[in-house]
Amino acid sequence: MEDRVADLESRLAAVERRLSKLEGHAPGASAIDEVDSEPTLGNGSLSNASTLIGRVLLIFGGAYLLRAITENAVVPTALGISMGATYALVWLFMAHRRGGDESQRTGALFYGGASVLLALPLLVEATGRFALLSGLQSIIALTVFCALSLSVAAARDLRLLAWLATAGGIGTAMVVLKLSQSAVPVAVFLIFLGVSTLWACYWRHWKGPQWLGALGANAGVLALAMLSTSEQWTVAHLSVFLAAALLLLAYLLSFALHTHIRGHNVGVFEAVQALLAIGIAFLAASIAARASQLVMSQVGILTLILAAFAYALAFTSQTRAARGRNFFFYSTLGLVLLVVGSALVLSPAVAAAAWSLLALAMAWFSGQYGRVALSLQCTFLLLAAGVSSGILETGLQALAGEALASWPPLVPWHLVVALTTVACLFIPVAQHSDRWGVLAGVPQLIVLALSVWEVGGLMVVYLAPVLASAGTAEANQAILAALRTAVLSISSVTLALSSRHQRWPEARWLVYPVLVLVGIKLFLEDFPNGQPVTLFVALALVGSALILVARLLGRDSASD
Numbered sequence: 001m002e003d004r005v006a007d008l009e010s011r012l013a014a015v016e017r018r019l020s021k022l023e024g025h026a027p028g029a030s031a032i033d034e035v036d037s038e039p040t041l042g043n044g045s046l047s048n049a050s051t052l053i054g055r056v057l058l059i060f061g062g063a064y065l066l067r068a069i070t071e072n073a074v075v076p077t078a079l080g081i082s083m084g085a086t087y088a089l090v091w092l093f094m095a096h097r098r099g100g101d102e103s104q105r106t107g108a109l110f111y112g113g114a115s116v117l118l119a120l121p122l123l124v125e126a127t128g129r130f131a132l133l134s135g136l137q138s139i140i141a142l143t144v145f146c147a148l149s150l151s152v153a154a155a156r157d158l159r160l161l162a163w164l165a166t167a168g169g170i171g172t173a174m175v176v177l178k179l180s181q182s183a184v185p186v187a188v189f190l191i192f193l194g195v196s197t198l199w200a201c202y203w204r205h206w207k208g209p210q211w212l213g214a215l216g217a218n219a220g221v222l223a224l225a226m227l228s229t230s231e232q233w234t235v236a237h238l239s240v241f242l243a244a245a246l247l248l249l250a251y252l253l254s255f256a257l258h259t260h261i262r263g264h265n266v267g268v269f270e271a272v273q274a275l276l277a278i279g280i281a282f283l284a285a286s287i288a289a290r291a292s293q294l295v296m297s298q299v300g301i302l303t304l305i306l307a308a309f310a311y312a313l314a315f316t317s318q319t320r321a322a323r324g325r326n327f328f329f330y331s332t333l334g335l336v337l338l339v340v341g342s343a344l345v346l347s348p349a350v351a352a353a354a355w356s357l358l359a360l361a362m363a364w365f366s367g368q369y370g371r372v373a374l375s376l377q378c379t380f381l382l383l384a385a386g387v388s389s390g391i392l393e394t395g396l397q398a399l400a401g402e403a404l405a406s407w408p409p410l411v412p413w414h415l416v417v418a419l420t421t422v423a424c425l426f427i428p429v430a431q432h433s434d435r436w437g438v439l440a441g442v443p444q445l446i447v448l449a450l451s452v453w454e455v456g457g458l459m460v461v462y463l464a465p466v467l468a469s470a471g472t473a474e475a476n477q478a479i480l481a482a483l484r485t486a487v488l489s490i491s492s493v494t495l496a497l498s499s500r501h502q503r504w505p506e507a508r509w510l511v512y513p514v515l516v517l518v519g520i521k522l523f524l525e526d527f528p529n530g531q532p533v534t535l536f537v538a539l540a541l542v543g544s545a546l547i548l549v550a551r552l553l554g555r556d557s558a559s560d
Contacts, residue, residue: 053110081126085141088119092152099156112152112161119145120172128179135180139189142172146193154200162200162209169193170216183227183235187243190220195250202258214251214273221247221280225287237291244284245302248277252306256313259326263318266329274333282340300344303337310334328373335377339384349413352389355381356420363427372436375429375443382421382450389417392450395457398464399484400521407471408461418454425451428503445506448495452514456487481525482534488518489545496552511549518542 069080095112098104123145127138149165152158170190177186197213200206221244228235255270288294313319314330338358342351359381366374386392394408401408424447431441460483464470468479492514499508519542526538 077130078132081122081130081132084122085119088115088122089145089148091115091118092148095158095161096152096156099152099158105156105158108156109158109160112149112158113164116149116161116164116168120168124172124175124179127176135176135182136185138176138180139173139182139185142169142176143189143192147196150196150200154203157204159204159206159209162197162206163212166193166197166209166212166216170212170219173216173220177223181233183224183233184239184243187220187224188246191217191243191247191250193217195254198251198254202254202262202264210269214269214276217247218276218280221284225280225284228287236293237288238293241281241284241288241294244277244281248281251277252310259330260313260316260318265325267325271329274329275336278336278340296344300341303341303344307334307337307341310337327371331373331377335380339381343388348388348390352385352413352417355385355388356417359385359424360420360427363424363429366430367428370430372430372440372443375431378424378429379443379446379450382417382424382447385417385420386450386454389413391417391454391457394461395453398457398460399453399488407465408457410461414454414458414461418451418458421447421451421454425504431503441506444504445509448498448504448507448510452491452495452510456491459487460484477529478531478534481521481529482538485518485521485526485538486541488514488521489541492518492545493548493552496549500552508553511553515542515546515549518545 069083091111092115095108095115097108098111099108120142123133123138123141126132126141127135133141146165146169150162153162153165170193173186173189173193177183194210194213194215194217198210201208201210221240224235224243225240227233228237228240251273255266255274258264258270259266282299285294285296285299289296289299310330311334314327314334319326319330339355342354346354359378362374362378362381365371366378390411391414394411394414397408425444429444431444463483464480465472467483468476470480492511495507495511495514498504499506499511522538522542526535530538
C-alpha cells in the first residue's frame with residue numbers, strides 16, 4: 001500500500017513539473033540550474049581539446065616516471081623497458097576501446113598517437129642505448145607493434161593513426177638499420193609495412209597512406225641494393241634480389257586479390273607501384289648478376305611466368321566483361337613482363353622475330369574482341385621488334401645518314417620485321433571506342449609511320465649500293481640524295497592513297513609531315529650535293545607528289 005502511494009506521489013510531482021514548464025515557471029529552479037542550462041565554454045570543442053591534451057600530458061608524465069624509475073635503478077633496466085612497452089600497449093588498447101564509440105573517436109586518436117610516440121622511441125633506446133635487443137629482435141618487436149597499430153586504425157577507422165604508425169614505422173626502421181646494420185630484416189619489415197598499409201586502405205577505402213607505405217617499401221629495397229655494393233656492409237647480392245622479388249610479388253598478389261576477389265578496379269597507385277616494383281626488381285637482378293650470384297636468363301624465365309599470370313588475369317571472364325581499367329592494367333603489365341622476359345632469354349634477333357609474330361596475333365585478337373588496348377600492344381611489340389632488330393636505326397641511317405663509308409649492312413631479319421609490320425596493317429583491328437575516343441586510331445597511325453620508316457629505309461639500303469655505290473669511296477652523293485627524295489615522295493603518295501581506304505584513315509595525318517621532311521631535305525642535302533640531272537629528278541618527283549597528294553586528299557574530303 002505504501003509503495004502505491006509513493007508511486008502516485010511521484011507521478012503527481014511529474015505532472016506538476018510539466019504544467020509549470022508550460023506556464024514558464026519551473027518549480028524549484030535555482031539560479032545555479034539556470035546557469036547550468038546555458039551553453040558554456042566547458043561544453044565546447046576548446047574545452048574538449050584542452051581535456052584531451054591534458055590527458056596526453058598525463059600519459060607522457062607517467063612515461064617519464066617509468067623512465068626515472070628505470071634510470072635510478074629502482075627496477076632492473078630490462079624490467080623498466082618492459083613496463084614502458086606495456087604502458088604504451090595499454091594506451092593502444094584504450095584507443096581501440098574508445099574508437100568503438102563515435103563520440104569518443106577523437107580521444108581514441110589521441111590515445112593511439114600517444115601510444116605510437118611512446119613505443120617507437122622506447123624501441124630505439126632498447127636497441128641503441130641499452131643494447132637489450134638485437135637488430136632482428138627490434139625489427140620483430142617493431143613489426144608486432146606496427147601490426148597492432150594498423151589493426152586498431154583499420155578496425156576503428158582512424159586514418160590519422162594509420163599515417164602516424166606508417167611514418168613512425170619507416171623512421172624507426174631506418175634508425176634501427178643505422179644502429180644494428182640489420183639491413184635484410186629492415187627491408188623485409190618495410191615491405192610488410194607497405195603491404196599492410198595497402199590492405200588497411202583497401203578495407204577502409206582510404207586515400208593516401210598506401211603511397212607512404214609503398215615509398216618506405218621501395219626505399220628499403222633500394223637502400224639494401226646500395227648497401228650491398230659497399231664494403232662496409234655484409235649484404236649478399238642474392239638477398240637484394242630476393243627482397244626485390246618479395247616486394248614485386250607481394251604487391252602484385254595484393255592487386256590481384258583486390259581486383260579479382262574483392263571486385264574492385266585498379267587505380268593510379270596500382271599502375272605506378274607495379275612499374276616501380278618491376279624496375280627495382282630488375283635493378284636488383286642486374287646487381288646480383290654482376291656479382292655472379294644470378295643468371296639473367298633465369299630471371300627472364302621467372303618474368304615470363306609472371307607475364308603468363310598477368311595475361312591470365314586480363315582474360316578472365318570477369319575482367320573481359322567489364323571492359324575497363326583492369327583489363328588494360330593486366331594486359332599491359334603482361335606485355336611489359338613478356339617483352340622484358342623474352343629479351344633476357346632470347347637473342348635480340350630471335351626476340352625481334354618473336355615479337356613480330358606476337359604483334360600479328362595481337363592485331364588479330366584486337367579485331368576479334370574489339371579491343372583498342374590490344375591494337376596498342378601490337379604497336380608496342382612492333383616498336384620493340386624494330387629497336388631490338390636494329391631496323392629503325394638502319395632506316396634512319398639510310399634515309400638521313402651522312403657517313404657513306406659505314407653504310408648499313410643487309411640483314412635478313414630486317415626484311416622479316418618490315419614485312420610483319422606491313423602485314424599488321426592488313427589485319428582488321430579495333431579502331432573505334434567510346435572509351436578511347438579519337439585516340440583509338442593512334443596505334444594504327446604509329447604502325448603506318450613504322451611501315452614508312454622501315455620499308456623506305458630498306459628500299460634505300462638495297463638500291464643505294466647499286467645505283468649510287470653507297471658504302472664505297474666512289475659513292476655518288478647526288479644520286480643517293482635523289483634516291484632518298486624519290487622514296488619519301490612515293491611514301492607520301494602511298495599514304496594519301498591509303499587514307500582513302502576505310503581501314504587506314506589515319507594515314508592522311510602523315511602525308512604532309514612526310515612532305516615537309518622532303519622539303520627540308522631538299523635544302524639540306526639535294527641542293528648542296530645535287531647535280532642538274534638529279535635535281536631535275538628530285539624536283540619533278542616532289543612537285544608531282546604535291547599535286548597528287550592534294551588531289552587525293554581533296555577527293556577524300558569531297559566524298560566525306
